[in-house]
Amino acid sequence: MAYSLYCSIPKKPISSIVISSPHIMFNSVHKFVPPVTPSLFPSRYCTWSSVSSSVAETDEHYRQSPRLVAKEYADLNLADKFTEDVGNLRIRQHVNPLRRALMIPAEAPNWMEVFGDATLPLMVDIGSDSIVLWSCNFLDLRKEIAGSGRFLMWLAKRNSSSMNYLGLEIRPKLVTRAEYWVNELGLKNVHFISTNAMVSFQRLVSTYPGPLMLVSILCPDPHFKKKHHKRRVVQKPLVDSIVNNLAHGGQVFIQSDVLDVALDMRDYFDTVPDKLVHVDSVDPSLPCDGDGWVLNNPMGIRTEREIHAEFEGCKIYRRVYKKVQH
Ligand SMILES: C[S@@+](CC[C@H](N)C(=O)[O-])C[C@H]1O[C@@H](n2cnc3c(N)ncnc32)[C@H](O)[C@@H]1O
Structure with missing residues (x-):
């Protein structure tokens, strides 16, 4: 080696x-x-x-960071099932969501078939799966590192009778694996769709029978180069669609370990103050630092990217907004 x-x-x-x-x-x-x-x-x-x-x-x-993830998601007991039955995945690090093939909106599924009770409040997680950029083939560790939607599965298991969870993920292979895991777990309140959320969010959520209560965009792909910023998932049409479809009292949770990305998202969501207020003005139980970043993850579980980033010593920049009626 x-x-x-x-x-x-x-x-x-x-x-x-x-x-x-x-x-x-x-x-x-x-x-x-x-x-x-x-x-x-x-x-x-x-x-x-x-x-x-x-x-x-x-x-x-290499081994420490996936171990932390495995520990955090130990309740799901999934790692062996994936590696034995599905195998390793080869995945490109970055996807260009503006490619023509990815600009076709997904058809809305029959929600009654997708969820056990399609009238439950809905959480949508945009970019729901996770790959880890520092995967290492020659140490054969990729399969330990890559994860698929375990964040949503963990939440779904915890709230199996009170909430539905929808993951929108642009990489089909990750969705295949996530769905495999959902079946293994026998969960009826979580579903993943392989789609470009930029073009499908509106069509999907507008057909859902229950209220949209929470939208999360957690550690989205950073697309660092300025000329690639337009590939970032948070753009005005998506923000408008989230705000318009969110039920009153519903929340938006965004975070990134890249300050520039977090600021970019923050700028978009801060510009609808007539409809969204930041949580520090309505909920003192979520403390913020001096710059208005929420200090702790409010979900009770960290995402896989978040675990890896914190392990590497990165700060996570979080904002939580609530929809209000003026
Ligand atoms: C850096 S990962 C973060 C995953 C997870 N939220 C976490 O925090 O661990 C970003 C994910 O968003 C997905 N993604 C990127 N652009 C997307 C888009 N336009 N629509 C849906 N998913 C997208 C990527 O494929 C990737 O799985």
């Missing part, structure tokens, strides 16, 4: 490579580099022993 890693970067000293998460580099380089012996490397690059130890540390680092 260490051979492959080392010889993949023979022309650059290690210090010259920006490694925000070293795991990404391991993942991307190991495939095309033939192993060679450490003695072939110039001495100014790192030594054989330092490479070995960094791999060992990374290996341990």
